[in-house]
Amino acid sequence: MFRKRLQAAAAVLLVFAGMLAVAPDPASAQILERSPFFLRLFGIEERPKRQVQPKVLQVPPATRGSGGPMVLTPGSPRSGGAKVVKPQAPAIAIAPKNPDAKVVLVLGDQFAGGLASGLDVAFADTPTVKFEALVAADAGLSSTEPVDLRQKLETRLAAAEPPDALVVMLGLSDRRPMTVDGAVADFRTKPWETVYRARAKALIAAARSRNLPVYWVGLVPTADFELTTDLAYLDEVFRQEAGSSLAVYVDVWNAFADATGGFTMTGADVEGQSRRLRLKDGVGFTKSGNRKLAFFVEQEISTWLATGAPGFVLPKSDAAGGLVVSLSDPEVAADEDFAVEVSQPAPRSGSALHRLVVEGRPLAPRLGRVDDLASVN
Numbered sequence: 001m002f003r004k005r006l007q008a009a010a011a012v013l014l015v016f017a018g019m020l021a022v023a024p025d026p027a028s029a030q031i032l033e034r035s036p037f038f039l040r041l042f043g044i045e046e047r048p049k050r051q052v053q054p055k056v057l058q059v060p061p062a063t064r065g066s067g068g069p070m071v072l073t074p075g076s077p078r079s080g081g082a083k084v085v086k087p088q089a090p091a092i093a094i095a096p097k098n099p100d101a102k103v104v105l106v107l108g109d110q111f112a113g114g115l116a117s118g119l120d121v122a123f124a125d126t127p128t129v130k131f132e133a134l135v136a137a138d139a140g141l142s143s144t145e146p147v148d149l150r151q152k153l154e155t156r157l158a159a160a161e162p163p164d165a166l167v168v169m170l171g172l173s174d175r176r177p178m179t180v181d182g183a184v185a186d187f188r189t190k191p192w193e194t195v196y197r198a199r200a201k202a203l204i205a206a207a208r209s210r211n212l213p214v215y216w217v218g219l220v221p222t223a224d225f226e227l228t229t230d231l232a233y234l235d236e237v238f239r240q241e242a243g244s245s246l247a248v249y250v251d252v253w254n255a256f257a258d259a260t261g262g263f264t265m266t267g268a269d270v271e272g273q274s275r276r277l278r279l280k281d282g283v284g285f286t287k288s289g290n291r292k293l294a295f296f297v298e299q300e301i302s303t304w305l306a307t308g309a310p311g312f313v314l315p316k317s318d319a320a321g322g323l324v325v326s327l328s329d330p331e332v333a334a335d336e337d338f339a340v341e342v343s344q345p346a347p348r349s350g351s352a353l354h355r356l357v358v359e360g361r362p363l364a365p366r367l368g369r370v371d372d373l374a375s376v377n
């Protein structure tokens with residue numbers, strides 16, 4: 001049996017050797033070159049491979065950019081698995097404003113710039129009011145560089161169509177020294193504070209001289225502890241000066257602070273959802289933060305639009321031109337008159353009221369009353 005198998009194997013080898021000894025023609029040589037060994041052994045050409053076209057995946061039209069459809073191929077670097085294309089959030093559409101819409105001027109530094117954008121969103125659907133920003137990133141009251149806010153305000157107030165209300169928010173760049181009486185006064189010193197308070201009063205007075213309501217927005221904590229301490233000092237200055245100069249102080253500190261009054265990066269937005277309100281620099285506001293900042297000013301502006309009066313009692317002028325305020329009714333609305341004299345019937349003769357008012361005689365003491373001096377030892 002073994003001998004027969006050996007003879008069969010030898011016969012196969014002889015046949016194979018004979019095939020190698022025969023020189024193939026050119027066509028056969030091509031077949032031998034590109035065909036696998038066993039196919040070449042029997043002279044069979046390999047079947048050509050079918051070309052497979054890569055599939056083209058097109059993003060739905062709703063997620064395409066302005067440059068046409070986005071095409072992803074399986075071999076491209078961006079096609080590794082399913083890709084979720086998130087559409088961009090639609091921009092806030094500002095409704096057309098009425099020709100006679102009231103103009104609110106927002107004045108200040110980079111905080112005021114973000115506040116103005118938040119107010120645009122807050123009143124996007126209100127055609128009766130529009131906002132104008134007069135801001136510079138480093139603006140303040142401690143210096144007239146890079147912009148003199150009071151001069152800019154007075155120029156704007158003198159324009160043919162002046163604003164109808166003023167919103168102020170500043171202080172971030174006001175920790176600079178000032179020159180007072182020829183000497184340099186450092187931040188938070190007594191001479192510095194005296195001049196700074198006078199400049200805040202003058203800014204409010206410029207607007208109040210034209211009967212504009214003024215809303216002075218307070219400051220907020222930051223991620224820098226030293227800066228936060230200084231801003232808290234300025235915030236108290238603004239609170240006091242606004243109150244003494246017939247301006248409305250808008251307190252926003254606690255809305256952007258943690259339980260201890262310190263800085264927090266996140267918080268509830270105007271819809272009550274927890275969001276990041278501050279930028280990574282620990283100073284600026286995100287879009288949600290600017291909208292929340294504007295919320296507190298929005299309440300004051302809405303009251304003014306509805307009633308025509310700001311949130312404080314405007315003094316009235318007497319015949320001599322002085323300012324008078326009702327002490328009996330200090331909460332009287334700005335558009336109401338003071339109480340006028342009302343005719344009353346004369347007190348009946350012999351009555352206690354006639355004795356007191358007409359005759360000017362004291363009332364008879366009554367036993368047990370505080371004017372019963374007879375019982376006092």
